[in-house]
Amino acid sequence: xxxxxxxxxxxxxxxxAELLIKKKNEIEKKIGEFKVIxxxxxxxxxxxxxxxxxxxxxxxxxxxxxxxxxxxxxEKEDYDVMIEVTTTKLDESGIMYMxxxxxxxxSVITSNKSIAVALTDLLKLAEKKSAKLxxxxxxxGAMPVIRLLNSYLALCEIRSVKGxxxxxxxxxxxxxEEEGLPYHQVxxxxxxxxxxxxxxxxxxxxxDAAIKLVILANTMGITAKFEDVEREGITKITPQAFxxxxxxxxxxxxIAEVSKKYLRVSPRLVRINSPLAIKGTLNALMINTDTAGxxxxxxxxxxxxxxxxxxxxxxxxxxxxRNS
Amino acid sequence: xxxxxxxxxxxxxxxxxLLRVLEPIAKNGGNIVGIVHQRGKKTPLxxxxxxxxxxxxxxxxxxxxxxLQKEVxxxxxxxIRTSTISLLLIGHIIHTDLSDTIKRIDNIEAECVELNVTMxxxxxxSTAMMTISAKGVEALERALGRVKEICREKxxxxxxxxxxxx
Numbered sequence: 001x002x003x004x005x006x007x008x009x010x011x012x013x014x015x016x017a018e019l020l021i022k023k024k025n026e027i028e029k030k031i032g033e034f035k036v037i038x039x040x041x042x043x044x045x046x047x048x049x050x051x052x053x054x055x056x057x058x059x060x061x062x063x064x065x066x067x068x069x070x071x072x073x074x075e076k077e078d079y080d081v082m083i084e085v086t087t088t089k090l091d092e093s094g095i096m097y098m099x100x101x102x103x104x105x106x107s108v109i110t111s112n113k114s115i116a117v118a119l120t121d122l123l124k125l126a127e128k129k130s131a132k133l134x135x136x137x138x139x140x141g142a143m144p145v146i147r148l149l150n151s152y153l154a155l156c157e158i159r160s161v162k163g164x165x166x167x168x169x170x171x172x173x174x175x176x177e178e179e180g181l182p183y184h185q186v187x188x189x190x191x192x193x194x195x196x197x198x199x200x201x202x203x204x205x206x207x208d209a210a211i212k213l214v215i216l217a218n219t220m221g222i223t224a225k226f227e228d229v230e231r232e233g234i235t236k237i238t239p240q241a242f243x244x245x246x247x248x249x250x251x252x253x254x255i256a257e258v259s260k261k262y263l264r265v266s267p268r269l270v271r272i273n274s275p276l277a278i279k280g281t282l283n284a285l286m287i288n289t290d291t292a293g294x295x296x297x298x299x300x301x302x303x304x305x306x307x308x309x310x311x312x313x314x315x316x317x318x319x320x321x322r323n324s
Numbered sequence: 325x326x327x328x329x330x331x332x333x334x335x336x337x338x339x340x341x342l343l344r345v346l347e348p349i350a351k352n353g354g355n356i357v358g359i360v361h362q363r364g365k366k367t368p369l370x371x372x373x374x375x376x377x378x379x380x381x382x383x384x385x386x387x388x389x390x391x392l393q394k395e396v397x398x399x400x401x402x403x404i405r406t407s408t409i410s411l412l413l414i415g416h417i418i419h420t421d422l423s424d425t426i427k428r429i430d431n432i433e434a435e436c437v438e439l440n441v442t443m444x445x446x447x448x449x450s451t452a453m454m455t456i457s458a459k460g461v462e463a464l465e466r467a468l469g470r471v472k473e474i475c476r477e478k479x480x481x482x483x484x485x486x487x488x489x490x
Contacts, residue, residue: 244452
């Protein structure tokens, strides 16, 4: 029996719980029996013999029933894997939960981009404790990239990875390109649609993309910190810029790029027929390798079930050998 | 090492003139890859500019050039700049002394060959598509470095293309 603890029970955490309910049979066929033994977040916790449906219901009505701190749950409960899906915060509480789990020898699956500041440490700790840290959900949402680099392309030299890691910016740039609208107008539209946040700076200044890029870089073995990223957002892009670019057959996208030479997030000219000229909220990456040539991936970069589905895929990766 | 050269000569508009140019090139082992008659650009003396591209090494090219000068009017002669990049600039391009910007980009190995500026309104940032040509990729990278430095200084946003040439 695989014992799961879920830390963080917001949109993604609830999405995971819903998929665990909905896909129980398929999951158990692949990895064997599992049980969520604890859920904890800032509102409280639920432990022992409980139904996932009740946890979701209780959280939706306001809070989880028991007054236990998440860190206490992480320390004292007995679980095989922690699904850490708290929001990315600068106080690094997420990293604290993960370290607690890894020190106990439990594996961690996370969607928390905070790992950008501690990825190497966390991976070392995991290795020392014979546990695993899986973080596919931190970069590019449902678009596969971490496992692609670590597993499928493990024996390739990765020359560069470049592409779109922020769906909000891509949506804004797509609308500016198609409608000739000014930045601020499209931003308000995106905010109304829930695509951009009320305070959009993390997205439009390229901060979110830069954090993901740091995770990618470290995954590729290029030691990098957030401060190392040369970063420029999309706020200065004008509708005229698209018109002028179009005359030469280009459009503009916010491109994150990592190679031995570059670590940068910046608006770039992209050929209109390039796969990177992708539209809407999608994410996309072009991976340049020595022997496999170029590999292109694209997919939904965010969303409740998209992210939850990646968590499940990491869960499968972690336990698939058990049942075969 | 073979390189691509281009020259523009002015020829009288009568039969047999082109041969006077082609012979010295062929005789010295130049491989002609293109000839363009610029009939629409006739000079006041009724001569036709003709652009000829050929592949040769620099030593032979020099010889071809000196022989041609004896035969016809040579307007320009040079190595073809092989690497180009288009950059989009956003900001106060004109008001930050455009000619200073270009002067500082241009040098012996690279130059700004095209600039298309759009100015939407007074006091609003303008947009320009700038094309830079250079003798080779490394020269182009150095030129790009200069553009970025100058534009950082002047508060102009530089948008580079995504490609694998650089």
